Amino acid sequence: MLTVEEIDAGYKDLQALWGISLAVNEGEIVALVGPNGAGKTTTLRVISGLLKPSAGCVLLRGRSLAKEPAHRIVELGISQVPEGGRIFTGLTVLENLELGAFGSNARKVKDQSLQWVFGIFSRLEERQRQRAGTLSGGERQMLAIGRALMSKPGLLLLDEPSFGLAPLLVEQIFQMITEINRQGVTILLVEQNVRAALELTQRAYVIENGRIVGQGSGEALLSFESVRSAYLGSS
Amino acid sequence: MLGPIAQNLVFGIMVGGLYGLAAVGLSLVFGVTKFLNVAHGELLMLGGYAGFWIFTLWGVDPFLSLPLVVVCLVLIGLVLYKLLFARMVKLTEENKIKNTLLVGFGLSLVFQNMALRLWSADDRGITTAYSGQALTLFGVRFPVVRLASLAIAVVTLLLLDLFLHRTYTGKAIRATVQDWEAATLMGIDIHRVYLLSFVVGAAVAGIAGALVSVGYSIEPAMGLEWTLIALIVMVLGGLGSIVGTFVGGLVLGVTQSLTSYWIGGTYREIVALLIFLVVLVFRPQGLFGSKEG
Ligand SMILES: Nc1ncnc2c1ncn2[C@@H]1O[C@H](COP(=O)(O)OP(=O)(O)OP(=O)(O)O)[C@@H](O)[C@H]1O
Ligand SMILES: [Mg+2]
Numbered sequence: 264m265l266t267v268e269e270i271d272a273g274y275k276d277l278q279a280l281w282g283i284s285l286a287v288n289e290g291e292i293v294a295l296v297g298p299n300g301a302g303k304t305t306t307l308r309v310i311s312g313l314l315k316p317s318a319g320c321v322l323l324r325g326r327s328l329a330k331e332p333a334h335r336i337v338e339l340g341i342s343q344v345p346e347g348g349r350i351f352t353g354l355t356v357l358e359n360l361e362l363g364a365f366g367s368n369a370r371k372v373k374d375q376s377l378q379w380v381f382g383i384f385s386r387l388e389e390r391q392r393q394r395a396g397t398l399s400g401g402e403r404q405m406l407a408i409g410r411a412l413m414s415k416p417g418l419l420l421l422d423e424p425s426f427g428l429a430p431l432l433v434e435q436i437f438q439m440i441t442e443i444n445r446q447g448v449t450i451l452l453v454e455q456n457v458r459a460a461l462e463l464t465q466r467a468y469v470i471e472n473g474r475i476v477g478q479g480s481g482e483a484l485l486s487f488e489s490v491r492s493a494y495l496g497s498s
Numbered sequence: 499m500l501g502p503i504a505q506n507l508v509f510g511i512m513v514g515g516l517y518g519l520a521a522v523g524l525s526l527v528f529g530v531t532k533f534l535n536v537a538h539g540e541l542l543m544l545g546g547y548a549g550f551w552i553f554t555l556w557g558v559d560p561f562l563s564l565p566l567v568v569v570c571l572v573l574i575g576l577v578l579y580k581l582l583f584a585r586m587v588k589l590t591e592e593n594k595i596k597n598t599l600l601v602g603f604g605l606s607l608v609f610q611n612m613a614l615r616l617w618s619a620d621d622r623g624i625t626t627a628y629s630g631q632a633l634t635l636f637g638v639r640f641p642v643v644r645l646a647s648l649a650i651a652v653v654t655l656l657l658l659d660l661f662l663h664r665t666y667t668g669k670a671i672r673a674t675v676q677d678w679e680a681a682t683l684m685g686i687d688i689h690r691v692y693l694l695s696f697v698v699g700a701a702v703a704g705i706a707g708a709l710v711s712v713g714y715s716i717e718p719a720m721g722l723e724w725t726l727i728a729l730i731v732m733v734l735g736g737l738g739s740i741v742g743t744f745v746g747g748l749v750l751g752v753t754q755s756l757t758s759y760w761i762g763g764t765y766r767e768i769v770a771l772l773i774f775l776v777v778l779v780f781r782p783q784g785l786f787g788s789k790e791g
Contacts, residue, residue, distance in 0.1 A: 311683060337685035349680040351673045353738070362673050365666070366685040414685060 264289045264449055265310070265341075265418055270319035272309050279305045281473045282319070287418065292440070292450040294460040294481065297470035303453040304346050306470070307420045310451075311343045312336040323418070338366040342416035346423055348407030352396030356387055359395050359406055363413025372415065380409040383439055401432040408439070418449045425456045437463055504638045506759045507752060512644040512713070514751020515651040518744035519706040520724055521731035522655060527699035529675045529737050531692045532594045533583055536602035538728055539721030540609035541700050545571055545707025546716035547617055553624045560624045560712045561646060567708045568701045575700030578605070579693055587692055606721050613718035623715035647709040652744075654705055658698070659740045671695060675738060726767075730774040736784020746785060749773075 265287040272280040279302045287293045295303050308314040310321055312333035321328045328336055342363075351359050360380060364373040381388035384405040390398065395406060404424055411419060421440065425433040437459055444450050454460035461467055461481040469477035469484065477484065524538045535541075548570045552563040582605075586597050626643070633640040662668035674681040674691045682688055706724075710716055727750065735746030750770060757769045777785065 313679060313682065332687070333682045334685045334687045337683065343683050345680060345683060349677055349683075351676050351680065353676055354669065354672060358669050358672075361666070362669055362681075362684045362686070365670060369685070370666070410684070 264324060265451070266322040266325075267306070267310065268319050268322065270306070270309055270316045270321070272305060272314055272316040274314075278317075279473050280309070280316070283309075283470070283473070283475055284319075285468050285475065285478075287449060287451050289417075290444075290447070290449055291466065292444050292452060292464045294452045294454055294464040294467035295470060296454055296457045296460055296467055296484075299455075301470045302473040303470060304422055305473075307343055307345075307422050307451075307453060310420060311341060337414050337416075338368065340415075340417035341420065342411040342414045342418070343420040344407045344411045344422060344424060347426070348403050350395045350398075350403055350406050350410065352394070354395055355391065356393055356395050356398070356406060357391040359410050360387070360391075360413050363410035364415075366414055369414045373413070376413050376415055380412050383412075383442060384409050401428055401435070404428065404432075404436060405439070408436075408443075412443065412448070416448060418451065419443065421450060421452045423453055423455055425454065425459065433459065501637050502759060503756070504636070506755045508638055508640060509644075510752035510755030511748055512641075512648050512751070513755065514748035515648040515744070516706055516709055516713075516747070517727050517731050517751050518735075518747025519651040519654060519702060519709070521728040521735065521747055522658065522740055522743050523699035523702035523706070524725075524728040525732040525735070525737060525743055526658075526671075526695050526702070528732065530671060530695035531583070531587070532591050533586065533598040533696070534595050534602070535583075535699075536599055536725050537605035537609065537721070538602075538699070538703055539724035539726075540606045541571060541574065541703040542707035542710070542724045543613060543716060543718065543721045544574060544609065545704030546711035546720070547613060547622070547707075548704065549708035549711045550617075550622050550624055550716065553626075559626065560708060561650070564650070564705060564708055567704045571700045571704030572697050575697040576693075578700070579696045583696060584689070584693070587689060606725070610718050610721060617718065619718060621715040621717045622711065624712045626712070629712075641713070644713040647713045650705070650709060654702065655740055655744050658702065662740070667691075667694070672738075723767075727770070730770055733774060734777055734785055736786050739784075739786055742784060742786030749785070 267283060267285045270280050270283040271278060283306055295306065297303055305314065309316050312328060312331055323339055323341060331339065360377060364370050364376055386402055387406060387409050390402065398406060408424065424436055428436065433456065440450060441463060452460055452464065461484055464481045467478065467481050467484050468475050520542055527533055527535055545567050548567045549560050549563055552558050552566055553560050582601050586594055589597060629643055631642045633642065662672055670681065670686045671691055674686060674688050678688050731743060731746045731750055734749060735743030750773065753769055753773060754766045757765055
């Protein structure tokens with residue numbers, strides 16, 4: 264479904280990604296894990312078109328996204344939940360969700376999508392009239408994910424959805440992600456919470472200093488010595 | 499004693515409504531694009547002359563010609579944006595403000611000189627058959643023209659508020675104000691949002707200007723004063739709230755009018771700047787703004 268080929272990208276004088284390649288197949292959950300500053304967020308920004316690569320290309324179902332502006336990429340079926348959620352705190356919960364369905368195709372089926380999202384996150388239905396700024400941390404993350412689902416994406420990019428949440432909530436969010444995937448949405452998940460992420464996913468890539476340094480099935484990576492010592496502590 | 503005070507209060511409210519209208523355009527453009535367009539007052543001036551011209555050339559009533567003035571300003575806004583401002587979208591926020599300041603000052607000079615050549619330096623105003631009429635209530639005069647202008651200002655602001663809160667496009671604008679990158683991730687083309695806000699800002703400035711030319715008077719150099727007023731009211735009202743901005747306009751209008759009465763017209767600008775400084779120091783988010791926009 265998604266192929267990232269030999270991407271170089273960076274900010275001003277700093278190159279952050281060096282020849283990144285990865286692939287996500289239809290229906291999979293794939294994780295991208297790595298330490299702080301490794302280039303996970305930058306990779307997602309390139310896929311979403313927020314940052315154009317200096318070399319390499321991103322293909323969605325074989326079609327190059329090089330010339331597509333970021334807002335078009337959403338309509339083509341890639342939706343991102345950015346780091347920290349970045350919900351529109353000054354708008355209501357419902358308005359946030361409506362904006363998720365901004366593209367013309369998504370807008371036509373907005374009401375259906377809304378029911379779908381409320382089905383997954385019932386909390387959002389209760390709070391729909393509330394200003395999003397009044398939500399708790401967990402609810403904000405749910406809103407961010409729900410908002411991204413409103414565009415009816417084929418591929419969902421999640422940037423550290425568990426960041427800053429209590430362990431119980433993390434488990435809930437991960438269950439919801441599994442549920443979303445079960446309903447047919449392909450997922451590329453960036454996580455710091457490596458153990459949880461690797462348990463959830465079929466495959467994972469490990470990124471360090473802007474390079475892919477390892478890949479394999481989640482379970483295989485869990486037993487990788489380097490991954491164990493680097494991200495899972497000694498246990 | 500009370501009579502003159504009430505009269506000045508009324509005059510203050512009437513001019514304050516126009517201050518609010520002038521500021522809302524500037525505030526919308528700044529909130530969305532982070533372009534600080536110091537030629538905003540010149541757009542207002544152009545709106546004023548557009549109304550004036552349509553009246554003198556074709557004898558069209560200044561209130562009926564408002565839609566035409568809006569069309570003129572929409573066109574001017576489109577051209578300015580495409581020609582000058584569009585290329586600044588990619589700059590960082592700080593550079594945007596710097597560059598738009600420069601471009602804005604340049605534009606205001608160009609427009610001022612253009613207006614001087616076209617219409618001379620004389621004060622102009624639109625005098626209709628009903629210009630002298632006024633309602634009198636408890637000894638306080640309500641000139642009909644200014645009353646109608648205030649009503650139009652209020653209606654314009656209400657419509658704008660409805661647009662921002664009830665339509666998809668309006669919600670996209672509010673989202674872009676808050677986080678343009680997140681807005682992009684919703685599939686919103688922020689270039690179109692920028693263009694739209696700029697054009698709407700120009701149109702609202704045009705309406706304000708046309709109303710000034712009916713109830714008051716216009717001249718080529720009026721732009722700077724109106725830009726200042728709009729800036730002060732924008733800060734008073736706080737970004738992102740139309741009602742706040744409108745009330746900010748009323749506060750400034752009334753304060754100016756009452757100080758003119760008590761200590762003399764020459765202090766009007768000084769009083770305005772004083773209010774501005776006090777608000778900046780004690781309530782930088784504005785009288786009615788919240789920090790969360
Ligand atoms: N806007 C930016 N401007 C300049 N450099 C940046 C910017 N964003 C990220 N970088 C740099 O690019 C590199 C990769 O950052 P990135 O945010 O992609 O890492 P990450 O893997 O997402 O880290 P984290 O786990 O902390 O979120 C880092 O060295 C970072 O300092
Ligand atoms: Mg990151």
